[in-house]
């Protein structure tokens with residue numbers, strides 16, 4: 001029996017060859033593959049700067065720090081995300097907050113954001129940063145979010161970890177037209193992978209330089225410290241971390257990047273087939289993906305919300321039924337505010353009902369570029385049979 005998982009990397013012979021070349025080169029870290037990778041991604045996104053780092057979480061952390069987030073501040077994100085979106089705020093010593101999602105798109109609801117900002121202004125508690133998450137690869141309504149952020153003087157970090165290869169209003173996500181910074185993840189199940197890795201895009205040169213210094217221990221070297229400084233002299237001038245990414249990872253990332261549009265197109269075709277096959281199924285909702293034309297998803301995840309109550313099935317029973325047939329569904333995500341650690345910070349059930357209702361019903365179906373249309377047909381047959 002073939003087994004189907006929600007996501008999986010697709011690594012080919014060219015990728016392996018490029019990694020082997022990096023191993024035989026003079027540099028294992030901070031060499032030409034890093035530079036070429038950063039340049040290629042910046043050009044593709046249409047952003048001035050790209051910084052590659054060791055993972056998406058580090059990328060979010062640097063973005064928040066670079067925007068001055070610190071103790072006494074708040075940073076708001078979506079409760080329906082991976083814990084890293086809110087953890088990045090805590091790593092800065094700031095307090096995380098959440099704005100519930102729109103139950104159609106599963107992205108941060110700009111109307112709720114507006115109300116939350118209004119209230120926060122009255123209470124003198126506006127966040128310094130908001131981190132909208134492009135859930136499952138679908139861009140948030142960034143134009144509206146940007147307008148609100150400008151009105152209230154808030155900085156914007158796009159958590160675009162799911163959305164490399166997506167587009168918004170005709171431009172690639174990562175252009176930073178509507179944000180201060182955008183962040184991608186290169187974890188194995190994402191649009192492309194470098195094993196582990198993250199990318200930070202920005203058009204703000206000072207912010208870029210600050211984040212680049214923090215990526216490398218906060219050290220500055222040679223002429224960067226002032227005219228006449230000898231090239232061997234390095235000094236720690238800012239807070240910093242070792243968030244560097246090595247050449248093997250950049251070699252893999254760069255090779256994968258040359259296939260990004262092809263992989264996203266494959267995901268789109270597979271998602272289209274799912275939607276054709278499942279659209280008419282009784283009591284099975286799919287993510288509303290902005291067919292209005294403002295956004296083209298990168299199709300990181302295919303989200304399905306079957307109405308199991310109406311069929312007298314529990315979520316666990318449905319999951320088990322499909323697993324027995326080789327179809328291993330996943331759920332993204334247990335809402336952040338419900339995690340044990342976040343309950344300890346004062347969050348809890350009932351605070352973000354749309355995210356909570358989503359978790360009660362949702363599954364992520366198998367979707368990755370190693371699948372073919374006939375695989376989707378098989379998965380759909382099994383899902384429809386399991387619902388029957």
Ligand SMILES: Cc1ncc(COP(=O)(O)O)c(C=O)c1O
Nearest residue numbers: 055056057082084161185186187
């Ligand atoms: C929405 C979101 N934000 C942040 C991250 C963190 O990325 P990484 O795993 O590369 O640290 C992830 C990773 O899964 C994610 O899905």
